[in-house]
Amino acid sequence: MTEAKRGEGVTRSARDLCWNCQSEVGGEYFCPQCVKVQPASVWSDYFDVFGLPRKLGLDLEELQRRFYDWSRKFHPDLFQRATPEEQAISLENSALVNTAYRTLRDPIARVEYLIGLEEGAVKGIPPKAPLDLLEEMLLVQEALEGAKASALDAQTQKRLTDERARLAERRRAEEERLLDVSREWDALVEGSSAASRDRDDLRRKLLDRMKGILAVRAYLTTVINDLSDALGEDSQTHVSHRRH
Amino acid sequence: MSRIVGIDLGTTNSLVAYMEGGFPRVIPDAEGHVLLPSVVGFTADGxxxxxxxxxxxxRNPTRTIYSVKRLMGKGYEDVKKELRYFPFHVVPSDEVVKIRVADREVTPPEVSALILRALKERAEAHLGLPVTKAVITVPAYFNDSQRQATKDAGRIAGLEVLRIVNEPTAASLAYGLHRLKEGTVAVYDLGGGTFDISILRVKDGIFEVLATNGNTHLGGDDFDRAVVDWLLADIKARHGADLRADLEALQELRLGAEAAKCRLSFEERTVLTIPLPQHGFTYRREISRAELETLIEPLVQQTLGPCRLALADAGLSANAVDEVVLVGGSTRVPLVKRRVQELFGKTPHSQLNPDEVVAVGAAVQADILAGGITNMLLLDVTPLSLGIETLGGVMSVLTPRNMTIPTSAKELFTTSVDGQTVVDMHVLQGERELVKDNRSLARFELSGIDPMPAGMPRIEVTFLIDANGILQVNARELRTGKAASIEVKPSYGLTDTEVERMIEESFVHAEEDVASRLLIEARNEADTVIRATERALGQGSGLIGQEETAQINGALAALKAARDGSDRDAIRAATERLNQATLHLAEVLMDSALKEALTAKRVTEALGKPER
Structure with missing residues (x-):
């Protein structure tokens, strides 16, 4: 659901005149005439917020530096004594910069966001069981049903714990694969040699592979959470991975 | 321009501070005390x-409200399990907590407002100017309802709350003024009733919170309760008395347990002495630090899980943290220090007074807002995921926890029936999948939708969490672009109308007669001395001569007589005479075998008030 919103990107709208004094602002974030803060609506997407190309490999230090720069300009603390209009703009701009930063900082959220941008609004990526694990998953589901019906004995507990560790390992492997595909994507974005039809082809293939990996990863996360619940552990630690 | 003050509205104690020429100052009362106990008493006179x-x-347990912070933003159902620890009466209902005091009912924000008003008056007296704006701190793990309740309390007290700041982050700002190096910092904040852990990155004057976690129902109060339960069992076993229903005795035990806990931070063992004349005996019990630690170990362990979760969310291992800072009075407990040190593998900082550091941080934030400090900026996070109820009672997350605030999310709503003009939304906070396991914040009703076939209206709702961590909701119909009207029904909070009414009422009550208040205070002081003297006579009458005993009894009777009158000066004079008369008795008691239990010179101090 959130992915879909990310996919919509930032609304582009004309922002030629200052909302306050109607003078030309020419893309500046503070009006050259009256120095009022301007809505940051010219950004086309989160990458654009930080002046970055639409690539998956990011210099995190640089991203943070740019995020801090925007925070020093837009944070509501700096508009405490400003007019309500300016406060509202500062709030919106900050919220946008914060969401953009958090999305891009996280390697998984970054890929989800990119897919949304490239393919238009997609309502999430439905979880999908990896084909090679179908049989194993059936057994896990059975064990989970059993765990719901009665208290866990030591043997089942160990089995579920081991299973969870295996699936977590598998999830890490999927994340590694995602990194590999990300690198291929960046190479494609940088490269200009291939014919445009081949590029389109490869682009679609890479996006499909990313989606496939994310679907499997989402599935693994769900099962890992179910296992944690069955084991009577707070699944909070695992829930966090849903978003990372 | 009026001064913006920083207020630490604590479970046990509250403080107010401000910045003067780049230096933070905590404001004392007329007697020089900076801590204002967060206790409100209702008497016939005021x-x-x-x-x-x-x-x-x-003496007046059912009309004295303490630890009200634990009830802020809560419903009756949330708190009914711990009500046995409170002597005051919480009224059963399915909404916000209401406390019955004599013939009126008060809500936690109103009680907190009385504490805030006292701090406001203290600041005004000290600064010599009106104080109308404040930054107030809350536990980082407070949810939207609890934050809103705190803001409401400020409004009722006549304060414009410019910012709600998280306590651990405020503490990091206080350290940041002079002492903090750049790097990763963990702030471990264990107060009277709440626990927070915040992981921050400090760089170039930016204080970026990476993750926070906690438990808004875990603190020094719980340590005291563990000790009280242990004492109750011991009294039952040794004296055969069940004191669980004796409200006065329970308060004596609670204060005694708290004082003993504090002494055990510096001593290996201590003695609790609690006279129970109504039960015909005086209870004495030695307690060692090791025994205390056994009692509180499970509680201290409960703080470590949230620490690990916060580290995981920040993507850090414990040893990647450069500095650990201890905040809150309960971090004076040696076991707490030890466990924190073990977890992070380094000696924690506690150079700044853990009772004052949060108020100082609030003052720093106030100065940032006033434009005084320009080289520090705090980027905080929302502690809990925010979502809405979807089909099947499942929560759909709009904003994940630990997002930097302000943050916003948009969601499209439509109608499910032809001609529908109203849409309901149920907003929640929490980390669980199912609605019923999360915290209900409010129900929003979008109305004024033009009648259209089902599914046609497109209403875009924006959920914005502001820099206070408080939710704002806006909606507009996308076709027409017109704003939809929203009615908010807070699940466990006050409506705007209720807050307005309380503001009006508070002005009426603010006109209290000062003289009568001073009289009450004088009577209370007298009562304290009377009780302490009776206790001391019970313990030490064999150690002094008959003449002295008679003298003390004479002064005691005189004070009792004065106390029942209404001459404040007479009460104070008689109180002082009794104090003088018991000086020697206090010394004798000090020298006796009870020496251990007594740490102050005068009986009043030795027995009347627990040492802090």
């Missing part, structure tokens, strides 16, 4: 706040 209210706790 309302007492702070020490005066705390002194009447044992």
């Amino acid at each position: 309302i007492l706040v702070g020490d005066a209210a705390k002194r009447q706790l044992v």
Whole structure:
């Protein structure tokens, strides 16, 4: 659901005149005439917020530096004594910069966001069981049903714990694969040699592979959470991975 | 321009501070005390706040409200399990907590407002100017309802709350003024009733919170309760008395347990002495630090899980943290220090007074807002995921926890029936999948939708969490672009109308007669001395001569007589005479075998008030 919103990107709208004094602002974030803060609506997407190309490999230090720069300009603390209009703009701009930063900082959220941008609004990526694990998953589901019906004995507990560790390992492997595909994507974005039809082809293939990996990863996360619940552990630690 | 103050509205104690020429100052009261006990007493003659209210706790337990912070933004259902620990009466209902005091009912924000008002008056007296704006701190793990309740309390007290700041982050700002190096910092904040852990990155004057976690129902109060339960069992076993229903005795035990806990931070063993004349015996019990640690170990362990979760969310291992800072009075407990040190593998900082550091941080934030400090900026996070109820009772997350605030999310809503003009939304906070396991914040009703076939209206709702961590909701119909009207029904909070009414009422109550308040305080002081003297005579009458005993009894009778009159000066004079008369007795008691239990010179101090 959130992915879909990310996919919509930032609304582009004309922002030629200052909302306050109607003078030309020419893309500046503070009006050259009256120095009022301007809505940051010219950004086309989160990458654009930080002046970055639409690539998956990011210099995190640089991203943070740019995020801090925007925070020093837009944070509501700096508009405490400003007019309500300016406060509202500062709030919106900050919220946008914060969401953009958090999305891009996280390697998984970054890929989800990119897919949304490239393919238009997609309502999430439905979880999908990896084909090679179908049989194993059936057994896990059975064990989970059993765990719901009665208290866990030591043997089942160990089995579920081991299973969870295996699936977590598998999830890490999927994340590694995602990194590999990300690198291929960046190479494609940088490269200009291939014919445009081949590029389109490869682009679609890479996006499909990313989606496939994310679907499997989402599935693994769900099962890992179910296992944690069955084991009577707070699944909070695992829930966090849903978003990372 | 009026001064913006920083207020630490604590479970046990509250403070107010401000910045003067780049230096933070905590404001003392007329007697030089900076801590205002967060206790409010209701008497026939008026309302007492702070020490005066705390002194009447044992005598007037059902009308003395303490630890009200634990009830802020809560419903009756949330708190009913711990009500047995409170002597005051919480009214059963399915909405916000209401406390019955004599013939009226008060809500937690109103009680907190009385504490805030006392701090406001203290600041005004000290600064010599009106104080109308404040930054107030809350536990980082407070949810939207609890934050809103705190803001409401400020409004009722006549304060414009410019910012709600998280306590651990405020503490990091206080350290940041002079002492903090750049790097990763963990702030471990264990107060009277709440626990927070915040992981921050400090760089170039930016204080970026990476993750926060906690438990808004875990603190020094719970340590005291563990000790009280242990004492109750011991009294039952040794004296055969069940004191669980004796409200006065329970308060004596609670204050005794708290004082003993504090002493055990510096001593290996201590003695609790609690006279129970109504039960015909005086209870004495030695307690060692090791025994205390056994009692509180499970509680201290409960703080470590949230620490690990916060580290995981920040993507850090414990040893990647450069500095650990201890905040809150409960971090004076040696076991707490030890466990924190073990977890992070380094000696934690506690150079700044853990009771004052949060208020100082609030003052720093106030100065940032006033434009004084320009080289520090705090980027905080929302502690809990925010979502809405979807089909099947499942929560759909709009904003994940630990997002930097302000943050916003948009969601499209439509109708499911032809001609529908109203849409309901149920907003929640929490980390669980199912609605029923999360915290209900409010129900929003979008109305004024033009009648259209089902599914046609497109209403875009924006959920914005502002820099206070408080939710704002806006909606507009996308076709027409017109704003939809929203009615908010907070699940456990006050509506705007209710807050307005309370503001009006508070002005009426603010006109209290000062003279009568001073009289109440004098009577309370007298009662404290009377009780302490009776206790001391019970313990030490064999150690002094008959003549001295008679003298003390004479002064005691005189004070009792004065106390029942209404001449404040006479009460104070008689109190002082009794104090003088018992000086020698206090010394004798000190020298006796009870020496261990007594740490102050005068009986009043030795027995009347627990040492802090």
